[in-house]
Amino acid sequence: MLRHTIGRASKRISRSTRNVSKLATSTKSVGVDTQTAAKAATAKSYSTRSTVVQLLNNIGSKREVEQYLKYFTSVSQQQFAVIKVGGAIITQQLPELASCLAFLYHVGLYPIVLHGTGPQINELLENEGVEPEYIDGIRITNDKTMEVVRKCFLEQNLRLVTALEKMGVHARPITAGVFGAEYLDQDKYQLVGKVNSVNKAPIEAAIEAGYLPILTSLAETPSGQLLNVNADVAAGELAREFEPLKIVYLNEKGGIINGNTGEKVSVINLDEEYEDLLKESWVKYGTKLKIKEIHDLLQHLPRSSSVAIIDVDDLQKELFTDSGAGTLIRRGYKLINRNSLKDFGNPDLLRAALLRDPEIKAGKLSAASYLKTLESVQFKSYGDEPLEVLAIVIAEQEGKVAKLDKFLSSRTGWLNNVTDNIFNSIKKDFSSLYWIVNENDANLSWYFSKADGSFVKNGEILFWYGLKTNEVSELIKEFDSSNLVSALSSSKESGVFSSPVQKRGIHTFTRTFQSAFKSQRRQYSTSNPNPPIREGTNTKPSRVALIGARGYTGQNLISMIDKHPYLEISHVSSRELKGQKLQGYNKDNIVYSNLQIEDIKKLEENNEVDVWVMALPNGVCKPFVDAIDSVGTGKSTIVDLSADYRFDTTGEWTYGLPELNDRSKIASAKKISNPGCYATAAQVAIAPLVDYITGTPTVFGVSGYSGAGTKPSPKNDVDFLANNLIPYSLTDHIHEREISSQLGLDVAFTPHVAQWFQGISHTISIPIKPKSLTSREIRNIYQDRFQGEQLITISGEAPLVKDISGKHGVVVGGFAVNSKEDRVVVVATIDNLLKGASTQCLQNINLALGYGEYDGIPDDLIIRG
Template sequence: MQSLGRPLLRQVASYSVTQKLSTRACSTLLVPSQRSVSSPKRQRRHVTRGFASSRYDDGSARSAVINVLNNIGSKREVQQYLAQFTSVSSQQFAVIKVGGAILTDYLDVLCASLRNLNQMGLFPVIIHGAGPQLNKLLEEAGVEPAYQEGIRITDGKTLGVARKLFLEENLKLAEALESWGVRARPITSGVLMADYKDKEIYQLVGEVNQVNVAPIKAAIADGYIPVLTCMAESEDGQVLNVNADKAAAELARALVPLKIVYLSEKGGIHDKETGKLVEAINLDEEYDEYMKKPWVIHGTRSKIRDIKTLLDDLPRSSSVAIIHPESLERELFTHSGAGTLIRRGTKLRQAESLSELDAERLSMLKKTLVRDREGLDAGAVVERYLETLKDRPFRAYYDENMEALAIVLPPSSGSSSALAHLATLTMSRSAWLSNIADNVFQNLKRDFPKLAWTVKQDDENLTWFSEKADGSIARRGEVLFWYGIESPEEVRELMSEFVQHGRQMFGDINLESQLHRAAAAAERIRAGAERLMGNRPGAQPMQARAFSTSARRPIIPSKADATPRRGYATTNPNPPLGIKNSEKEYPSKIALIGARGYTGQALIDLLNRHPNMDLCHVSSRELAGKRLKGYEKKEIIYENLSPDDVRRMAEKQEIDCWVMALPNGVCKPYVDAVDESGHKEALVIDLSADYRFTPSWTYGLPELVQRSKIASSTRVSNPGCYATAAQLGIAPLLPHLAPSPAHPTVFGVSGYSGAGTKPSPKNNVQNLTDNLIPYSLTDHIHEREISAQLGTEVAFIPHVAVWFAGIHHTISLPLAHEMTSRDVRNLYQDRYHGEKLVTVRGESPLVKSIAGKHGVEIGGFAVHSGGKRVVINVTIDNLLKGAATQCLQNMNLALGYAEYEGIPVE
């Protein structure tokens, strides 16, 4: 984004991006096969600067991994970091220290991540510990461990146990990597040389004094990832125990890598007073402060101190990341990173008036602003912009070289609403890569408890901004972010102001009036919030946020398409549904037609908790005149709405979203009524099967259908419960299915709530007890639905059982080629990585564990001995993700809210 014309992030230098493969192709290429396991007879392979030629250097595997990485961060981020990593010799890419607990609990996760790095020609240097394993062995051997200042005192017996264990763990990691198709070379001696560390106290503990990098370079030159253990040797050949963190630090000093990563099962350093993860520590500014904290003791204190000593000897751009192994790719290839990042940091300067800047600094400021402008008049535009800064308060943050610049409009004095506006943020490429952007936001959060800003909806840095925000809403290609707002009233006023004024408030307007209009918008928001709060005597800000919030994590793009999955609220290119001209009132107004059934009740419960949806009308012929139970926002009386009633209400544009919760074949007159009303922006979601095969309607399965398509639709057909589970259970294997006449077979069993509330043998508990009832054994409507959506014939055999809610599928899939259980599981984990409502596990999921849950569980992955048939189990709550929860996902997307708003995501 341009920092003046559009008041946030500029588009930094673009990079050519490898064309993304389809999800299916990606999944195929990522699976390690039995043939990929290393052989000791491999010939020596030549390594070029940055990339090694290996069996993965066929281009397609590398492209597939880049495709996966693009689903973690933006394409630009991935290409930036990949270009940076491949610009140095291979041994300078990264040093990764692996904690002992990782080898016991997260070995496969580690191997999968290292495989992805290796497939791109990257060779991290691995050094591991084995502390937990050693403690266990010593306890079994009757050896009482002794420590001095957090360092294990190592006598001869302890060293004997430790040396044997470290060699075993080193070989275990190397063999595990080989089984994942990664060539790994154990290096257990000849690299780390050490002196005794106060021999009288610590005995056989060493401090590394020299690193011989020749064996590391030789391993990488041969195409192997070097795997070291934390054992060193003295000059006289004595083996010494060294601390793994310290050994990793000495390796880093010798190799000067671009990245230094400590893998920890805790995922970073946590503040023991608040329990929260410490996201970043800027040593130049915060080291003394952290060393005074009462919880920074023992190992934590030693770790921070040792990292500071290390970074003082390395280039300022160096940093140490302490992360969970699951976050390795995110840490390496995204701006947002993961875990705790420890860096020297960049001290930021501040200015509250242009007069505080000397001539040189003012010239730098102008150049910084000009670099974001296009056109011959860029200089004149910047001059006019600076003139506006003379007329109102602001605060600017910038680094020494002005690679980063932020300009904030603070709240007006005397206002009880301390909402500030971030008017300008511009970052150079080097500022992103050196994490100055994070440093800027740390300062903003310190100085401004409440802040709002906007970003273009197609901005490639949305991942990063989403992490910094507490909530968001989108309109016409712009996303409004905010943090620190505790009152729902303030949030709604902010959202309303954004929708009403849009670009006038934050967007691409005349520069001369940009700051004045933004300031006026801020004042309107503050005044409105104060007015709302003032209408409630003694009102206090709510502690628990009950408003539209984005998930505080990176935005993970969907595996189903190249469209980013929104952790932020999004909308179609048109105004949010229900807006008349430039007006919009929150929350959105909802009408539910047909609410007597179990699904209707489940949806009512979800809407009751949704902060930005107002249930206005509930129609049920049987319950007309009775009070709606379970909805606490206001009293609602059931109505018996006819299609004519619906038409009249739609003509008046009273409803933003119509939800049809009617039996199959019943809802067409109501849909026709909305269509005939002329209210084209009204959203209609049908829970029946009536429109699942209508091309003009969007099929609303967000995990498999493009979310952007759902977000831009006004007619959405909600998938069936059986069909949702079956499609999610089959989709990742579609490219690997055997050709016709073989086809998947789905054996499904549902609880009796799936039979509805109308009495029948299928929901008669007495009839179901000690029984299993098959029905519609061929040509079931869901069989047609599953086959049509997947594009392949599927046989579906439904049954009903005595439990109330929950579906269990056993799916048999014929394969076109041999696969292993691990191969199949990898496909599913890659496909559904980051999907909040899909859980992939090794064991078969149980139906009793899914009842009342809002997601889907997939597991089993049993492969026939011949390797060409796999059986997979899937469970889903038919009333929730099978109906109501999925409906709310679709409503959120199409109405412009965060996809999971109002859904309890575990």
């Protein structure tokens, strides 16, 4: 009933938008907050957007709509979505398509739209007496066919652009100049291309100017020859380039249909279901090919990316409601069951999940005491690999019904429907269950949807399913007499399901996951023992003092702190810039000072600084650290960006490389030594293979000249560097010592400086046990080791330094094994100013102060695996 009502509302919205859109003016970017939008836009465009949001509310709750708007506007505009439109939709559903795109445009969302034109091409060819020819499903495109293809693409592109312009949407036709290609097989297919490059500039320019980019899938060779490219393939290449949150395929079926049941498949979680899905009897031919292509595409995109296959009429419902409408395909996470505390492996990951519990968060219950309780009962826990969701069920005891004791989910867990997957797993194992929820819980309607019945008393709600009448009576009697206590809560702050909306159904397959998972794991595979901390517990502002802030690293750190939700700069110290206004910081009017030892003591005594960042040359910061220590308050945290304390043996300093070092130690540290740029990339690239290394790895490192600092020298002299490569410190470089000491093995390192500004490339030769690993197995080791790490990308190809410049992560790839199979060459790239310095510094600050590890690090510049 609800599904049909929402469907009708969605169609009414499509019709209503055509009237609303006539009032619209161009809106370059509009956020979720309507007050902010009112200041930034004209009254007419504000009115249009408000009307559109109200119409969206007809298909979902206000909270759902605003939740997804905020989610979609959290990335740069070109990273919202790539939408592939089938040619038949332009012919048969052009008004509906234009309405849907107008909706997105008027709430400030700019999808990249790419369309096909297959049916129209066939019709034109037949009119001219040309029989369409195919080999392996690929259209043979000779000169005559290309003439028709080009004409057809231009006509259909113009039709869509014109329809959008009539609805008040600025749209820009982009019919060439985006896809570079080579011949797929000239002898076989003739003018058919294989995309080998994507030029983002025309798309970015259109969006920057406030226009929706409307693309065709025509490509060109370097000489300018037009080539025909499959639109699905072209859409995939766009997705790989822009890494959008959503890749949307609009088709007539509105999703993938289960051939056995005739029902639409709602959700596919590839990490959990892919292998079994391909074995299904109905998954064959085009369906199997489509699923494989999507699987391969998503493997190279951030885990936050997903593919939606949807009918054009249901696009809004798919994007802005939790129930969805088409088929949603995402990587997801594998689910893991654990029956004892020792099965968790990483206790800090478990504690981090428990900190979402309101009682533990408020200090009414400690995580340690709860874990102690679990040791004395029989329980079963359910969770995804990073524990975005954790559920703990206390098994039946003395004839009593099993109890869902904890159900703790992050916001990410709710948004990605991991909660439904977890609950479905619980229902498979427990035919009956009860749980208690506070009546103010923001996700109350979700719990109602999972229960057969409920009973309310004193602000708490008892839920159950699978119980007989007498069991319900007994349960209510105990609850009423207060013998049942401890209301679980998923968090009052998540608020994802605060209204009774039907959740998206989950498509699952019957199998015992845990045993299947164990049998599929190879011996060389190692999971990440130290997963990132995505959500912090601290929401209070903290003050940062930067000592020596004039360099490149200081400038980048200042820029990120300016956008950090909690950090504020209180002092910046630089002898050369004393008295000048701090540039690039907008939260306050800060002026550079030249802090002396006595000034630092006074600031520490008065508790005016929460974290000190030492951005000084090597060998300089000790007096400042000693000054802070001499006060003896122990309240502030120190992060040193130099190499002065990277070899500390006193135990006072913690080495701050979160991806390789114990995050809990960094979180509890008061003194953190920030790793070097060369050393960070080299350690990340070598560490996963330490158990297989038989000799001395050699690192050939090349850095841009920003690594030489701002003080003039031959290593940052642009003229001297032109057409040049400068080797230096050929042995015993300080980073060679750093890498070796941290990895616990000898590593040879030779640094060089090149003529580009920022970014480092390492080519690393690693001797390994003969015939122990293949290239694929090595890559799997790295993928497993860094699974869930937001700032580490594992690539099959050797990464390029030009692609890492300005990005906040490390990319590792290549994994070439020699013919003797006793040596592997790995390539790693890193931006020396970001993840090599300032980004890593911010990670360490976040961990030490209890914020989310990635708070303040721009999402649109993160490299993800």
